[in-house]
Structure formats: C-alpha cells, structure tokens
Amino acid sequence: MQDIYLLVSGPLAWAAWAIFLFGSIYKIWKTLDTAKKKEQVLFSYVSLKYGLRSIINWSIPFNTVNMRLNPALTAISFFFHIAFFVLLLFVSAHQVMLGEGFGISWFTIPDTLANILAFGVLGACIFFAARRLTVPEVKYVTDWTDFALLILVVAPFVTGILAYYQIGNYMLMIILHMLFAEAVLVAIPFTRLSHMLLAPLTRAYIGSEFGMVRNVKDW
Amino acid sequence: MEERVWIKDEGIEAGAAKLTPEKIEKTINAVFDNETGARLKAYVETCIHCGLCSDACHFFLSHDRDPRFSPVGKVKQTIWPMLKNKGKVSVEFMKQAVQVAQTECNLCRRCVQYCPFGIDIAYMMSLVRRICHKQEITPLYIQDTAHSHAATMNQMWVKDDEWIDALQWQEDEMRDEFPNARIPLEKEGAEIMYSVIGPEPKFRTQLIYQAAAIMNETGMDWTMPATPGWDNSDMAMYTGDSEMMGRLKRMHFDTAARLKVKKIVMGECGHAFRSVYDTGNRVLGWRMPPIPVIHALEFYWDLLNEGKLKVAKTFDEPVTFHDPCNVVRGRGLHEKAREVVRAFCPNFIEMIPNREHNYCCSAGGGVINCGPPFKNARVEGNRVKAEQLKATGVKVCIAPCHNCHGGLEDIIHTFELGIELKFLGEIIYEHMEKPNAV
Amino acid sequence: MRDILYRYAIFCAIILCMSFGSVAFAEDTGVFDVNAFGTLERPVSQFDHDAHMEYPEIDEDCSVCHHVYEDGKLVEGESSEDQACSDCHTIKAQGSQPGLRTAYHDQCKGCHIDMKKGPVACGECHVR
Numbered sequence: 012m013q014d015i016y017l018l019v020s021g022p023l024a025w026a027a028w029a030i031f032l033f034g035s036i037y038k039i040w041k042t043l044d045t046a047k048k049k050e051q052v053l054f055s056y057v058s059l060k061y062g063l064r065s066i067i068n069w070s071i072p073f074n075t076v077n078m079r080l081n082p083a084l085t086a087i088s089f090f091f092h093i094a095f096f097v098l099l100l101f102v103s104a105h106q107v108m109l110g111e112g113f114g115i116s117w118f119t120i121p122d123t124l125a126n127i128l129a130f131g132v133l134g135a136c137i138f139f140a141a142r143r144l145t146v147p148e149v150k151y152v153t154d155w156t157d158f159a160l161l162i163l164v165v166a167p168f169v170t171g172i173l174a175y176y177q178i179g180n181y182m183l184m185i186i187l188h189m190l191f192a193e194a195v196l197v198a199i200p201f202t203r204l205s206h207m208l209l210a211p212l213t214r215a216y217i218g219s220e221f222g223m224v225r226n227v228k229d230w
Numbered sequence: 231m232e233e234r235v236w237i238k239d240e241g242i243e244a245g246a247a248k249l250t251p252e253k254i255e256k257t258i259n260a261v262f263d264n265e266t267g268a269r270l271k272a273y274v275e276t277c278i279h280c281g282l283c284s285d286a287c288h289f290f291l292s293h294d295r296d297p298r299f300s301p302v303g304k305v306k307q308t309i310w311p312m313l314k315n316k317g318k319v320s321v322e323f324m325k326q327a328v329q330v331a332q333t334e335c336n337l338c339r340r341c342v343q344y345c346p347f348g349i350d351i352a353y354m355m356s357l358v359r360r361i362c363h364k365q366e367i368t369p370l371y372i373q374d375t376a377h378s379h380a381a382t383m384n385q386m387w388v389k390d391d392e393w394i395d396a397l398q399w400q401e402d403e404m405r406d407e408f409p410n411a412r413i414p415l416e417k418e419g420a421e422i423m424y425s426v427i428g429p430e431p432k433f434r435t436q437l438i439y440q441a442a443a444i445m446n447e448t449g450m451d452w453t454m455p456a457t458p459g460w461d462n463s464d465m466a467m468y469t470g471d472s473e474m475m476g477r478l479k480r481m482h483f484d485t486a487a488r489l490k491v492k493k494i495v496m497g498e499c500g501h502a503f504r505s506v507y508d509t510g511n512r513v514l515g516w517r518m519p520p521i522p523v524i525h526a527l528e529f530y531w532d533l534l535n536e537g538k539l540k541v542a543k544t545f546d547e548p549v550t551f552h553d554p555c556n557v558v559r560g561r562g563l564h565e566k567a568r569e570v571v572r573a574f575c576p577n578f579i580e581m582i583p584n585r586e587h588n589y590c591c592s593a594g595g596g597v598i599n600c601g602p603p604f605k606n607a608r609v610e611g612n613r614v615k616a617e618q619l620k621a622t623g624v625k626v627c628i629a630p631c632h633n634c635h636g637g638l639e640d641i642i643h644t645f646e647l648g649i650e651l652k653f654l655g656e657i658i659y660e661h662m663e664k665p666n667a668v
Numbered sequence: 669m670r671d672i673l674y675r676y677a678i679f680c681a682i683i684l685c686m687s688f689g690s691v692a693f694a695e696d697t698g699v700f701d702v703n704a705f706g707t708l709e710r711p712v713s714q715f716d717h718d719a720h721m722e723y724p725e726i727d728e729d730c731s732v733c734h735h736v737y738e739d740g741k742l743v744e745g746e747s748s749e750d751q752a753c754s755d756c757h758t759i760k761a762q763g764s765q766p767g768l769r770t771a772y773h774d775q776c777k778g779c780h781i782d783m784k785k786g787p788v789a790c791g792e793c794h795v796r
Contacts, residue, residue: 016789017781042268049267055517069346076587077344080285103709104790110770111777122709148290149281151297152306157279174791181791209276210347216269217348224508224518226562227586229343 012182019189020108027193034200038208058219065218066211068230075230084142091135094128098168101125122175129172136165156203163198166191234298234326237333239603241370242325249321249365257364258317261357270357273349274313277302283351286344288589289334292613299611301341301351304330308358328367331358333604334611336595337468338555343586352595360470368469371601375465378428380474383481384461385428394456396431400439404446408666411446413438416489417453423491424454425482427463427499427632434632440659441497441526447664448538452495459485462496464505468596472513479510486521493522495529498653500556500631501594508560525557527630530658531566534573540663541573548577548624549652552638553588554631562586570654571628574661581622589615591629593637609644612637616645630654704754704768713772713793725783733775740764 046053068074078085099105103119110116120128140161143153170188173179198204221229262270284290284300293299298307308327311319319327337352345351362368368376378387388396397413404411414420424445430437445452454460459481466474486494496503503525511519524532533539551571558564564585572578583589592612597604619627619642627649629635635651642649702712726732731747737756740763748756754768761767766774776793780786787793 013780013784013786013788020789042272044268045271046268050269052512052517053269065348069348075343076583077282077285077346081282084282107769107773107790111773143279146281147295148284148297148300148303149279151300152279152281152302154279177791177796182789185789185791203275203278206276206278206347209272213272213276214348217342217350221342221559225560227559227564229348 012186015186016182019186019193023193024189027196031196031199034197035208038200038205039212042209042212053216056220056224057216058223061219061222062215063218064222065229066214068228069214077230083138087135087138091132091139094132094135098125098128098132098171126172126175129168129175132168133165133172136161136168160198160202160204163191163195164204167195231296231298236326236329237603237607239329239369239600241373242328242367244370245365245367246321246325249324249367251318251320254319254321254324254365255317258312258319258361261361261364262313262317265360266357269350270309270354273354274309276347277305277349280346282346283341283344283349286341288336288340288592288614289611292611292615299334301335304335305351305354309354312358312361324362324365324367327358328362328369329604331355332362332369332372332469333597333600333607336555336590336592336597338590338594339559340555340587340590343559356470358470359468360472363470369600369604371603372465372469372596372599375599376469376471376474379464379466379478383458383478385463385465386432388428388431388461390458393431393460396435397438397454397456400435400442403439404442407668408443408446408664409668410666411442413442414453415456418488419490420451420453421492422450422452422495423486423489423493424452424495424497425460425462425486425502426497427502428461429463429632430497437497437653437655440653440655443659443664444530444533444539444655444662447662447666448533450538453489453491455485455489457485462494462502462506463499464502464510465596465599467505467509468501468599475505475510476513479506480514482506482510483514483520491521493524494519495524496526498526498630498632498655500554500560501596501633504556504560525561525563526655527557527563527567527570528561530570530654531563534570539658541661542663543661545575545626545657545661546577547575547626548579549575549626549628549657550579550581550619550622550624551584552581552591552627552629552631552634553585554629554634555588555590555594557631558588559586567630567654570658574657575628579622579624581618583618589618591615591631591634591637592641594631594633598633598636605640608637609640612641613645616641616647619649620645620647624649626650626652628652628654628657700772701752704752704759710790710794711796713776714795715776715793737765 072089073079073082073085097120101118101120102125103122106116106119140158143149143157143161167188170184170191174181174184174188178184195204199207218229221227279302281297281300281302283302284295284297287299287301289299290296290301290303297303307330311323335352335355337355339350339352341351342348359368375385378385382388384393394415397415401411401413404413422445424441426438426441462482464475464478466472466478482494494506496506503523507519507523507525511517530539549571551567553564553567568578581588590612592608592615597608615638619638625648627638629638629651630653635653638651641647642651700713700715702708720726721728730749731745734747734749734751736743736746736748753771757766757768757771759768761770776786777788780788
C-alpha cells in the first residue's frame with residue numbers, strides 16, 4: 012500500500028498537475044488561435060474595460076437579474092465554487108504535503124471549517140443532481156455526461172470525508188481521494204469542466220459586445 | 231412530454247422534398263467548417279447545461295415552462311445533434327430545426343443576459359438559419375421577403391417609381407398643414423439621410439408624413455434617396471442569407487455616401503437598426519458603420535436636448551413604453567427614449583420587467599415575417615407579454631419598432647387587452663410645437 | 669519529475685533519520701507528548717518507542733532519532749534523549765531548523781519512505 016500511496020501522491024500528482032497546466036494553456040491557446048485564424052474579426056470587438064466590467068459584475072453574488080431570480084441556486088453555486096478552491100488550497104493536510112514536497116505553505120483553515128465546507132460541497136452536488144433530475148428545463152438538456160462530470164467532481168470530496176473520518180479502509184480511501192482529485196484536474200481542460208478556462212473568454216467577449224457596441228449592460 | 235405538433239409550411243415542405251442526406255451533411259459541415267470557429271466551439275463546450283437561460287425566454291415562459299422552448303432546449307434540438315452527428319441528420323430533423331430556429335426564437339438576446347457564461351444563443355440560432363438557408367428550407371413568407379430584397383433591394387416589392395411617388399404623395403399631403411414643407415429628394419451634401427423600411431411606403435405612409443413633419447419643423451437639413459438603397463430593412467439577415475445582407479447594406483451605405491450626408495437617421499424600426507448598425511456593417515468588413523447611424527429614438531432625444539423639438543401640449547393619458555430588443559439590448563437607447571416619452575407623456579407607467587430586461591414582442595427576428603402559418607404559435611408563445619402589458623393597466627403603449635408593433639398588435643387582439651399602440655414619432659408629431667403649420 | 673520529489677524526500681529523510689532526534693516520548697501511553705502544539709487538529713500519532721529501538725537500523729542508538737545540531741551542522745555521536753523535541757523545534761521554523769510539525773513529519777515519514785516500511789499517509793499515524 013505504501014508503494015501505491017507514494018505513486019499516487021508523487022508521480023501521478025505531478026503528472027495530473029502537468030496535464031492540467033499544459034492542457035489548460037493549450038486549451039486557451041487553441042481557442043484564441045482558432046479565433047485568430049477563423050474569426051479574427053472577433054478581436055476587434057474585445058475591450059478590456061467592458062470585458063472586465065462584465066466579468067466583475069458576474070462575479071458578485073446576487074448582482075445580476077438572473078442570480079436574484081434563482082436565489083437558492085445562486086447561493087449554492089457560489090458556495091460550491093468558492094468552497095472547491097478554498098478546500099483545495101487551504102486544507103491543512105494539503106498544506107502539509109505541499110510543505111513536505113516544496114517547503115512552502117501558506118494560510119490554512121481549521122479542520123472543523125474544512126469539514127463544514129466539504130459536507131457543504133457534498134450537499135451542493137446533491138442539489139445539482141436533484142436539479143438535473145427534477146427541474147424540467149434542466150432535465151431536458153441533461154445527459155449521462157452531466158452526471159458523470161458531477162460524480163467525478165464530487166468523488167474527491169466523498170473520499171476525502173471518508174478518509175478524514177477514517178471510515179472504511181483508510182488507505183484505500185486516501186488513495187482514491189488523490190486519484191479522483193487527479194482525475195478532476197486532468198478532466199478540466201478536456202471536458203465541459205473547461206468552463207473554468209473558457210467562461211472568462213466568452214464572458215469578456217459578450218461583455219465587450221454589449222458594453223462597447225451596444226452600450227448596454229449584460230447582466 | 232406530449233408530442234409536438236409541427237407546423238406545415240409550403241416553403242419548408244417544398245425545400246425539404248428536394249433535400250438529400252448528402253446535401254444536408256454537406257451544407258451543415260460547410261457552415262460549421264467555413265463560417266464558424268472558436269466561438270461556436272467555446273459556446274458548446276462551455277455550456278454546462280444548467281438551464282438558467284430558460285427564464286429569459288418568453289416562449290418558454292408562455293408555454294408553461296415547456297423545456298423545448300427554453301433557449302438551451304432550442305440548441306439541443308438544433309446545434310447539438312448537428313455537431314454530434316457531424317451533419318448526418320434527417321430531413322425530418324431539419325424541418326423541425328428550421329421551425330425552432332426561424333419561428334420560435336426572436337434572436338432578442340435576452341437569454342444572453344441570463345447565461346452565467348454569456349453564451350450567445352441567438353448567434354447559434356442564426357447559424358441554424360444560415361444552414362437552413364443553404365438547404366433552401368426557409369419558411370415561405372420570409373423567403374419571399376428575402377426574394378423581394380434580392381430583386382428590388384427593398385423588402386416589399388416596391389417599384390422604383392412607386393417609392394418616389396409615395397414620397398411625393400406625402401409631401402403633397404403635408405402641404406395642407408405645412409405649406410412650405412418639403413421631402414427633399416437626392417439633396418447632395420445634406421446633413422441627414424433619412425431611411426425607412428419597405429413597409430412604410432407600402433402601407434404606413436403616415437409615418438413618412440410624421441417624420442417629414444418633424445424634420446421640417448425642427449429645421450433639419452435632410453434628404454431621402456430617390457434610388458434603391460432607401461430601404462434599410464433586412465430580412466436576409468434573418469434568413470441567414472449573409473450575401474444578400476451584404477448587398478443590401480452596401481447599397482444603403484453607398485447611397486448615403488453618394489449623397490455625401492454626414493449621418494443616416496432611421497425611422498422607428500428595430501431589426502433594420504440591428505442590420506445597419508451591428509450586423510450588415512460587419513459583413514461588409516466595417517467594424518462600426520462607415521457613416522454614423524442614428525436611430526429615431528436617439529434622434530428625437532438629440533432634437534429635444536438641442537431645443538429644436540419643443541413640446542406644445544402634453545399627452546396626458548397614462549402610457550407605457552415597450553423597449554424593443556434591437557435598440558435597447560442592441561444600442562442602450564432605453565434611457566434616452568424614456569426622457570423623450572416623459573417630456574411628452576407626463577403620465578408614464580413602466581411595464582415590468584423593463585429596459586434591457588423587457589420581454590420580447592415575439593414578432594422580431596423575422597418571426598412575424600414567417601407569415602400566417604406561424605401566427606398563432608407566435609402569439610400563443612408570448613402570453614407573458616400580454617400579462618405584462620395588462621398589469622400596467624394603461625390603454626396606450628408606445629412601441630418604437632415596426633416588428634414590435636406587429637407582434638404586440640396581434641397579442642393585444644388575441645388576449646383582448648384593448649390597448650392602443652403608438653409609435654413615439656406619432657405622439658411627437660401630434661404634440662410638438664409646429665411653427666410652420668397653418 | 670517523480671525522481672525530483674523523491675530525491676528531495678529521501679534526502680531529507682536520510683539527514684533526519686541518520687542523526688535527528690528529540691522526540692519527547694511518554695512511554696506509558698504509546699503516543700507523543702505534543703503539549704507544545706496547544707489545541708490539536710488531528711488525533712495524536714500512535715508510536716511504539718520500544719519496537720522502534722529494536723529495529724536493526726536503529727539498534728538502540730538513541731542519536732539516530734534524538735539528534736543534536738549546532739550551527740546547522742549535525743554533531744556526530746551526541747544524542748539528545750534528555751530533551752523534548754519542542755525544546756529546539758519551535759512551532760515555527762527558524763532558519764534551516766524545521767518547525768515542530770515538520771520535524772515530526774520528516775522524522776517519521778522520511779525514515780518510513782527510506783525503509784519502504786511503516787506508515788506514510790496522514791491517517792495511518794493520526795488514527796481516530
């Protein structure tokens with residue numbers, strides 16, 4: 012088990028981060044490059060000012076009309092995305108590993124808070140799944156890939172919680188936790204999780220069109 | 231979900247009869263490969279199927295939240311299978327896709343304001359229309375309009391001499407009220423070229439009269455062309471006939487350039503403004519229009535603020551104002567329009583939602599131009615508009631757009647709202663100071 | 669890439685295992701004395717001192733773990749079993765001297781990796 016643990020926490024982690032990083036750079040580069048080759052005209056409608064204006068306004072909870080129209084979803088979505096990154100970056104166990112590997116560390120959150128966030132993320136994913144199953148307009152455009160992505164994203168949190176509480180086979184859980192997290196990283200550039208990379212681009216573009224050409228808010 | 235009833239349209243049926251799987255595949259891939267790039271790919275790959283665009287769509291809301299009428303639902307019924315099957319879709323699929331894209335989406339872009347990622351679903355519906363245009367399955371009535379554009383360079387089969395005749399007739403009419411009034415034709419070097427849409431000389435000539443009256447009474451240096459190029463409308467834009475759109479806009483801009491005017495002022499039309507200000511210029515390679523394009527709402531506001539337009543008496547009945555997508559979501563003229571409306575109509579009541587979040591009229595985007603076969607679907611698909619209008623409690627609604635007028639008129643009639651529709655120019659004409667009138 | 673991380677870990681482990689030592693230890697309970705940490709985030713690590721002393725690699729040589737450092741250099745032959753780890757290793761690192769938590773982790777985990785034996789994952793030591 013030690014070998015597998017060391018493999019997953021060492022080389023596989025390196026590989027996952029590398030694929031994520033280079034994959035993400037490639038994805039963004041490819042998108043911009045294709046735009047340059049096939050739709051160069053789009054660039055003349057991109058404005059830093061209005062692009063940022065749109066991104067900022069859509070980053071503030073309850074700032075847009077549609078966010079206020081769906082308060083529960085807005086709250087849960089914002090929580091989910093914030094908790095995702097807070098847990099990734101500030102959980103003490105992650106920091107210990109960072110410290111051991113690179114000798115660096117920063118601010119950590121107490122495990123109690125991490126627990127609350129992790130259970131919150133679990134709840135959020137259950138909410139997303141329930142929404143996909145019950146809300147007609149969401150159900151209609153949902154296929155198996157949506158659930159696959161949701162399961163992929165929730166898996167590191169489920170196994171993380173099980174490992175934290177040492178329920179079941181601890182070593183299996185901690186290894187699965189790391190494997191799933193690595194799978195999420197690898198999936199980001201190559202699945203619809205790439206909205207993490209592309210949403211700022213689509214947002215900036217439409218924000219520019221609305222702000223610069225059409226003189227109107229896009230939120 | 232119960233089975234959908236698809237509407238039979240002669241144009242779609244005739245076109246579909248000639249379609250083959252090879253032609254379908256070829257046209258779809260030709261459009262995807264040659265006319266799209268990073269934008270479509272990013273839109274399709276970024277969409278996480280959250281359905282949040284749904285609440286933006288009047289079709290969705292009016293069909294009791296039937297997911298097939300949600301914006302993303304329309305993408306699911308059109309773009310997704312085309313991409314997934316690499317163009318290998320059936321004739322039946324295309325017949326349904328054209329109805330979805332051409333008659334159940336007004337390209338009003340309200341959903342763009344509701345998508346967390348700013349995905350432009352109207353753009354994707356336009357792509358579907360483009361594909362359908364290439365497959366020649368565009369609905370009959372709007373295709374006829376596009377044919378008119380191609381043959382006459384105007385939307386309504388208006389002959390060249392009919393156009394001049396209509397203008398001179400209106401000038402003649404005006405002389406009763408304003409003895410020295412002119413509709414100056416072909417005046418080179420005038421400051422303003424005033425352009426209208428085909429239906430104005432055809433059956434709404436009083437609008438030309440009113441606009442000319444405003445021009446005369448505010449002392450504008452203006453002209454109208456006596457040649458093709460006078461029509462700023464553009465149904466080719468809405469059928470996906472980009473080539474024709476380019477010809478139309480080029481002729482329009484060329485006419486303005488020939489007359490050496492400083493700017494083009496347009497009548498109260500939304501889609502034409504979209505075409506001249508936003509879409510047509512791009513097809514011609516102009517980032518922004520080569521000659522400044524001023525919509526009537528902005529023009530009125532300018533006149534009011536420059537003190538050239540003065541209120542003689544106010545229109546005291548309660549009025550509401552319908553924000554047309556193409557000049558509000560497309561140009562941000564909502565505040566200027568309100569200032570003008572308030573100046574003339576002190577008893578102004580907002581409909582809710584309003585401004586850039588107003589519900590669409592359900593006529594724009596070429597939908598009303600698809601004609602009688604789709605009329606009932608279009609009106610039933612906008613029950614929310616009727617409810618929104620009714621909630622204001624007013625009996626007069628200002629709708630500064632021809633398509634909106636047409637759409638709202640049908641809604642008001644069907645839902646028995648008893649609301650009178652007006653163009654803003656109509657109210658201005660009736661209530662402004664007329665120094666030269668007898 | 670694997671190698672770089674590994675070499676680093678092994679490098680640390682060797683240095684630590686060969687000479688460090690300052691684990692204050694309460695033999696009767698089988699866990700470390702971790703009062704210096706104050707409130708703990710995780711359960712105290714399980715540790716069997718006697719079993720460790722008998723491992724051939726240690727062979728009752730206290731200085732393998734209970735090391736002494738002076739001016740950042742290991743003092744050969746000296747041991748520090750009469751001191752608590754926290755006497756030298758403060759909570760925060762001081763220069764090249766690791767902080768208390770890192771010292772514990774490096775000392776245990778480093779050696780375990782080096783020996784290819786013994787717990788390395790968080791919950792293997794911090795058992796609930």
